[in-house]
Amino acid sequence: MESHSEPYDQLFKIVLIGDTGVGKTCIVSRYIKGVFPKKNSATIGVEFAAKNLRLKSGLRVKAQIWDTAGQERYLAITTAHYRRAIGALVVYDICKRESFLNCEKWINDMKSQADPEITIMLVGNKVDSATEETRQVQKQEAAEYASKNKVLFCETSALSDINVNGAFEQLLNTIDDVKIHNPQNNNRIGIGLKGVDAEKLEEEDNGCSC
Template sequence: MAGQDEYDHLYKIILVGDATVGKTHLLSRYIKGTLPKAPTATIGVEFATRTVPLAVGGTVKAQIWDTAGQERYRAITSAHYRRAVGALLVYDVTKAQTFQNCTKWLEDLRNNAEPDIVVMVVGNKVDLVEKDPSLRQVPFEQAQAWAQSKSLMFYESSAVTSFNVKHIFEDLLQEIYTQRTKVKSDRYNDNSTQGGMQLRHNPPQRQAGCCT
């Protein structure tokens, strides 16, 4: 069995989104299996690591960076976008403004992270909606349609109940591997010819993840 320090790939992942949407809770639930005992606002950037066996592609060591959502920390947090190959763009399903602000967060990612960064939109706090459906301000279908229009993955989740927490992190890691492998394959095949014919195989696009 592979040790904690043995891995095939090293991926930097960042969590972005408005303050109080639950980024720190999601990370704590995934890494520790528990919620923060005394939750406080993230100041600047915090990070954790986890070694994850992929369904396909070996083992990934994920460096997961939790960024502050407050405007005053934007200069600090955007500097940590560099070399990030994946991002969870988190909003609160009970606060429409946090979803509307996803547009500016996505723009920040596009401007500061790797050009081929894989982004998953995550609607968090569905546990609140399960208790009281009237609290929902962002319809599932609306968020899913927006994510698809931007070619982003999409899930809803709850750090409180653990709903989809494992999936959002590990499906993102798997998609990063899939996309990066496809790019390498396409580059190789672009340079391969036989009898004047280009040898190229484009596997079908994987559907962005979602839930019901």
């Protein structure tokens, strides 16, 4: 892992979407800072974080991560940030079935507002609190849904630090494998931005009102 101030070869814009309360902000905090936030308040609009890392291929990547609010009243704000996203984590709470059922809407919204070929991972969060009585979404059901919709899948716990790094690393390495090293995708907008294009995207996004 590298400091976010280090140079990088490519900028990957990643967004986290899903219902409110599923743990998106906690996942970002665990990945970026390595800690679970002491105070867990609802995200207002969109929050931004970044992390530099080296992928399996050796590519140095800056992951620009956007944590979006799940409330309906912020939808216009959050969907505006889907633009030029190269990957997305669609998060649900495995103990709240409604949040899983709503993933279809989130995925469709993402594909309609961003690149239809965006790399998406379905993430079942809060495995730490799941028991036979409390779990409402079985892992096999979610895995089959992900396979049917051609998206990646994993389960995590931001609280217990289970598979959070693995989720991001799998998503980022998949983007690298499928998009960056596929010659047919090299000229697509939003795929592997670098140099001036990456700096321009950062300026545009950082200048937004969230």
